Amino acid sequence: VGAALLLLLALGAAESRHRAWPRRGAHQRYTPDWESLDARPLPGWYDEAKFGVFVHWGVYSVPAWGSEWFWWHWKGEGQRQYELFMKKNYPPGFSYADFGPQFTATFFEPDDWADLFRAAGARYVVLTAKHHEGFTNWPSPVSWNWNSQDLGPHRDLVGELGTALRKRNIRYGLYHSLLEWFHPLYLLDKKNGFKTQYFVSSKTMPELYDLVNRYKPDLIWSDGEWECPDTYWNSTDFLAWLYNDSPVKDQVVVNDRWGQNCSCHHGGFYNCQDKYMPKSLPAHKWEMCTSVDKSSWGYRRNMVMAGIASEEEIISELVQAVSLGGNYLLNVGPTKDGVIVPIFQERLLAVGKWLSISGEAIYASQPWRVQSDRNTTSVWYTSKVPDVYAILLQWPKNGVLYLASPKTTSATKVTMLGLEGDLKWSQDPGQGLFISLPQLPPSALPVKFAWTLKLTGVE
Known part of the structure; x- marks a missing residue:
């Protein structure tokens, strides 16, 4: 492992040197600093799209209890209800890794998903390529035996969904967590006060470059940034390459989660925080991300109707977000088998039915001189x-x-x-x-x- 790590570090350094080479005849190049990167115009497709679907899917879909933060609540915080859940439902010594083979995706039909998302009126879809648990939904070369090709489905989930969406002209975004809660190299960097970057060099950055070069996403939805500044993550170096030399340099869009100092300040569009809805028209393009299940992003077997957003709530938020210049990204969590349960389908199809009539007022619209009537906020x-x-x-x-x-x-x-x-x-x-x-x-x-x-x- 030590030799492999040194080789990866060397490759990463070589890749960094290669990225720094200037290209003749290139467009004006962005430098790896926020002043330059923040000046990049946002590709127009994103603002015109207005509505997208978010998909949280991973090993946390196996216990399907509590939330997608299951592993952290259980082992990171030692929450008693998670310990009791495991004691009641699983044998002694059962580890989180033991959930991996049960993440089967048996009924995952990417074309069916893509048809549903198209019927929902979504102009873009964002899939969790990797959440904070570190499991990758594609055959990552630096996630040995903790990826969807080696374990569980034995399929490239990221690639299959991307192919299905692009056949239907739906833009494809990939969610990627910068951190991994329990990765030994991340824990080592944390122990070192983030003065070392072993995890970034051998895991985070190789995976981001691999995702871009392999799948050519239209959007990178970054997350897991909050414990460290962007300088630890080497975010500006990556974004300069993304905007200058990557295969998606002209169309790719990113959010604002690139370091603990970046949210609502730096990046492409702003998320600011989960379920963020401003009170007035912001000066910068933004997005509200929210979930049909109000208490979780990943699928929960124990969810109840009282915790499900109604059709009226969802459409009201969509309307308000677009009126205030934002996009609306609505999340569903599939089961471990790859099923989007009927209540989630119903909510998505209700949005699509509404957009089939009212989409003229949503897609490619702009905020008006007032956002809501001063006579009434309805x-x-x-x-x-x-x-x-x-x-x-x-x-x-x-x-x-x-x-x-x-x-x-x-x-x-x-x-x-x-x-x-x-x-x-x-x-x-x-x-x-x-x-x-x-x-x-x-x-x-x-x-x-x-x-x-x-x-x-x-x-």
Whole structure:
């Protein structure tokens, strides 16, 4: 192992030297510092996409209890409920590694997943290539016998899903954890106060380069950064290579989790924190990531309906996020067999059905001059020049909607997406609008929640 480690370190150093070589005729090159990297324009596809699906899938899907942090809660923190769970359900001496062969992916059909995600209206999908447990869903050359090719499924899960998604023109993102809770080299670096980088040189960076070169992802969703600064992770060196010389240099998008000092400050789009939703329009592109199961990202056998986000909650968050200039990344956790359970499918398909009517107001939209009507927060605005969209989360009791923000012109028209014909409106003395909504039974409306009005000829 020692000789292998030295060889990896030498290869990593050689790779670093190779990456530093200038290329003739190259575009303006980014330097490995945040001032340069943060100046890179965000590729346009990401902002236009608006809605994506997140997939947390790994060895934690085998115990499928508590959350995807099962191993840490059990062995890192020694939480009593996890110890009792193991004592009750598994034989003495059963280790976390023993879960590995049971991660079978027996029923994983990547084309079925991709069809579901397309029906959900997702324009991008982010799969956990490696979570904090260190198990890789592809045949990583530096994750010996702790990857999906050597153990469990004996399949390249990352590669198979990528092939299926790309056949359907869905962008492919890969989640990658920088740290691994119990990797000996990470623990050694931690013991050394992160003054050494044995883990980064032999594990983190080789895997990131391998993922990019092998699968050419459209997005890298980094995580697991919080214990160390970006200088420990060599994040800026990697990102400079990614933007300058990688096979995805022109289209790749990254988030902001590249060191404990980076979240909400450096990187591509900002996540800031899990389930982040700003109160007002941020100056920087951002994304809200959240999960259908409110208490976990990975699949839990013990989840109950009370802990599942409703269709209305999900669509409300999607509308609000897009109105505030963000993207919305909605997570599901498959079972160890590779099944996306029916309740998760139902929620995804409900979003897709809504987007099939209202997507015009979501995809490739821009924030309007106001994000929600100052008269009520149940109306959120998006825009596509020259049109403005008002998305109504609550139906007024008298069937007349008042919008204070739009200013009418001689060309003003109001329609509802999914219905034929114009809606009647009248002007408020303060330049607002009174709109008579369709007098139809709920079953005749184009959607059962979050109705979208298209305002043409308003300022």
